[in-house]
Amino acid sequence: MDRAETIELLCAEAWRPVTEEPLGDWRLRAASGFTGRANSALAIGDPGVPLPEAIDRVCDFSHAHGIPPVVQAISGSETERAIEAAGWLPDTGHAAGHLVAVLVGPLGRGGDGVSFLPEPSAGWWELVAGTAEPTPAQRHVLTTGEIGHGVAEITAGAVRTAVVGELLHISRLAVRPEHRRRGLARALMAGAGSWAAGRGATECVLQVAVGNSPALALYETLGFREHHRYRYWVPAWKDRSL
Numbered sequence: 369m370d371r372a373e374t375i376e377l378l379c380a381e382a383w384r385p386v387t388e389e390p391l392g393d394w395r396l397r398a399a400s401g402f403t404g405r406a407n408s409a410l411a412i413g414d415p416g417v418p419l420p421e422a423i424d425r426v427c428d429f430s431h432a433h434g435i436p437p438v439v440q441a442i443s444g445s446e447t448e449r450a451i452e453a454a455g456w457l458p459d460t461g462h463a464a465g466h467l468v469a470v471l472v473g474p475l476g477r478g479g480d481g482v483s484f485l486p487e488p489s490a491g492w493w494e495l496v497a498g499t500a501e502p503t504p505a506q507r508h509v510l511t512t513g514e515i516g517h518g519v520a521e522i523t524a525g526a527v528r529t530a531v532v533g534e535l536l537h538i539s540r541l542a543v544r545p546e547h548r549r550r551g552l553a554r555a556l557m558a559g560a561g562s563w564a565a566g567r568g569a570t571e572c573v574l575q576v577a578v579g580n581s582p583a584l585a586l587y588e589t590l591g592f593r594e595h596h597r598y599r600y601w602v603p604a605w606k607d608r609s610l
């Protein structure tokens with residue numbers, strides 16, 4: 369297994385779907401449609417059956433769980449080439465961006481004005497999920513595991529943190545538009561590093577859509593570099609509404 373695959377498996381541990389079934393080494397995942405990662409088959413390793421059968425199984429699983437069939441594959445991998453050869457297409461309709469950069473970087477330190485809540489607050493939910501009243505699937509995906517609920521300035525900004533292996537997984541970093549460019553994201557990243565250092569993390573990982581220029585600029589200033597990319601794939605015949 370190469371490092372990109374190892375990182376993907378660790379990131380998957382930080383982002384638990386409601387339902388997961390193994391298909392050989394692959395993971396079939398569903399969470400009522402909340403997020404691409406939790407509602408796609410993670411195609412890492414050997415599915416244990418020929419690829420045409422594997423993608424049929426992805427479709428069957430997706431239909432059984434009421435979500436469109438989607439495969440998440442590392443860009444440029446042999447698996448991605450095989451999926452493309454089978455007639456699948458990049459999921460250009462994926463709202464958050466179908467091509468995602470996985471960045472690694474140093475743990476931050478400090479984080480003035482940032483605190484980690486014992487329980488997620490309404491303000492934290494609003495920032496990380498866009499609602500103060502999360503659905504059961506949102507609650508499951510975003511709070512399963514030992515999760516940090518970081519907030520800056522009483523929720524002008526928020527972040528979700530998890531430690532997987534030696535990696536701090538950062539997700540849902542968000543700052544309210546009227547509070548941007550005041551260093552709050554930088555502070556949240558620093559606070560996240562401090563939160564994780566006591567939990568065994570030595571490095572930080574996060575996923576960002578390749579078109580998200582503000583976030584990419586932020587992470588570059590913090591010393592992150594792109595490790596690899598992944599992409600979401602859908603069958604050419606797929607109807608997004610099922």
Ligand SMILES: CC(C)(COP(=O)(O)OP(=O)(O)OC[C@H]1O[C@@H](n2cnc3c(N)ncnc32)[C@H](O)[C@@H]1OP(=O)(O)O)[C@@H](O)C(=O)NCCC(=O)NCCS
Nearest residue numbers: 541542543548549550551552553554576582583585586589
């Ligand atoms: C990305 C985001 C979290 C940045 O929050 P922020 O509090 O405004 O960021 P900071 O003020 O800490 O910025 C730190 C540095 O990052 C860079 N940066 C941040 N936003 C930028 C932008 N819009 N354009 C260019 N550079 C930017 C700058 O170098 C900035 O330093 P400077 O202001 O001294 O030039 C915010 O824009 C946001 O909430 N976006 C929507 C959610 C999102 O995309 N989250 C990331 C998901 S991976």
